[in-house]
Amino acid sequence: MHFLTQELSFPNTNESSPDGLLAIGGDLSTERLLLAYESGIFPWFEDGDPIMWWSPKQRMVLFLDELIVSHSMRNIINKNVFQVTFNKAFREVIQNCQSVKREGQYGTWITDEMIESYCKLHELGKAMSVEVWQNDTLVGGLYGVDMFPVFCGESMFSKVSNASKMAFISLVNYLKTHQYNLLDCQIYNDHLDSLGCREIPREDFLKLLKK
Numbered sequence: 340m341h342f343l344t345q346e347l348s349f350p351n352t353n354e355s356s357p358d359g360l361l362a363i364g365g366d367l368s369t370e371r372l373l374l375a376y377e378s379g380i381f382p383w384f385e386d387g388d389p390i391m392w393w394s395p396k397q398r399m400v401l402f403l404d405e406l407i408v409s410h411s412m413r414n415i416i417n418k419n420v421f422q423v424t425f426n427k428a429f430r431e432v433i434q435n436c437q438s439v440k441r442e443g444q445y446g447t448w449i450t451d452e453m454i455e456s457y458c459k460l461h462e463l464g465k466a467m468s469v470e471v472w473q474n475d476t477l478v479g480g481l482y483g484v485d486m487f488p489v490f491c492g493e494s495m496f497s498k499v500s501n502a503s504k505m506a507f508i509s510l511v512n513y514l515k516t517h518q519y520n521l522l523d524c525q526i527y528n529d530h531l532d533s534l535g536c537r538e539i540p541r542e543d544f545l546k547l548l549k550k
Contacts (some may be wrong), residue, residue, distance in 0.1 A: 343392075344489075347348040347371060349378055350471030352394040352541060359526075365466040368388070373465065376491055377485050379545045381525060386450045393525075398544040401522040403515045407535035408508055415501055416508070423470040423509045428453070429461045429468040432480040436494040437469050450492060459495070469513075478502045481503060481510060488520040489548050507534060521547050 341350045343365035355361040355493060363382060365371055367390065375392060382482075384391040415421070437449040460466035466487070471479035479502025481495035490510070497503035514522060524531050527538055 343390075349380055349392065350377065352379055352475050352545070355394045355396070357396075359393045360391060361394045362402065363389050363436070365392070367452055368466075369456070369459050369463065372460060372484070374484050377548070379541065379548055381443040381491065381493075382453070383448055384450075384527075385448055393489070394541060395526060396429060396541050397527070397538040398541055398545060399524040399527045399531055400526070400547075401524060401531075401534070401536040403511055403519065403522065405537070406508065406511045407533065412501065412504055412508070416541040420473070421502065421505045423505065424470045424472065425513065426461070426468055428470050428477060428480075429466070429482060430458055431477060432468040432470060432482050432493070432496070433457055435480065435496045435498075436482065439496040439498065455546060457482065457484075469510050471502045471505045471509075473499060474503070479504045479506050483510075483523075486523075486548065488518065488550060489523055490514055490519055490521075491523040492525070495550075520550065 341362040343362050347370055350362060352361060363370060367382065380392050380394045382390055383393050433449065433454050437454065457466050466484050468482040468483060469480055470477055478499045479497040481492060483490055483492040495503040495506055524536050
C-alpha cells in the first residue's frame with residue numbers, strides 16, 4: 340500500500356493490490372487527476388474516507404465497434420423518445436450521478452469535492468457530459484474524462500427507463516465519429532456487459548491508452 344504525499348506522482352500500477360487499490364491520499368487537483376488518468380489510474384472512495392486510487396488488473400472497456408444495441412432500444416431511438424445534447428449541463432449531470440440512487444448501491448462515491456474537481460476539468464475541456472432530455476427535463480446522462488483517443492467514463496444516471504442507455508449509445512456514436520479508439524468503463528458490471536463491454540488485462544489497456 341502506498342501513501343501519497345504532496346509530490347505529484349503515482350507508484351507503478353503493477354504495485355496495486357489484488358483488488359486494484361494502488362494508493363491512498365494526495366488530492367484531487369486538476370494536475371493530479373490528469374496524471375492519474377494518463378497513467379490508467381482513477382479515484383474511487385466514499386465520502387468521509389481518504390482518497391483512494393485504483394488500477395485494477397482487469398479493465399472493463401468497450402471497443403466501439405462491439406457496442407450491442409437491443410432491438411427494443413433501436414425502436415426507442417427511432418421513435419425519438421429522447422433528445423440528446425453534449426456538454427450543455429455538466430454540473431447538473433454529475434450532481435444527478437451523485438444523488439440518484441442505484442439498485443444495490445449504498446450511499447455515493449461522488450463527493451462534493453469531486454464534483455468541483457471534475458467541473459474544473461470540464462472547464463479545461465478535459466471532461467465531457469452527455470445529457471438525455473424528455474420534454475425539456477433532464478432524465479439521464481453520463482460524464483467522463485477525455486484522454487483522446489480513449490474516453491474514460493466515470494458515472495451515469497437515469498430517472499426514467501432506458502435514459503442512461505441512450506446516453507451511453509450516444510456517447511459511443513460520438514466517439515466513433517471523432518476517431519476515438521476505446522471507451523474505458525473501469526470495473527465490470529452486468530449492465531456494461533450487456534452493452535458489449537468486456538474486460539482486458541491492465542497491460543493491454545495501458546498500451547491502448549498511450550497510443
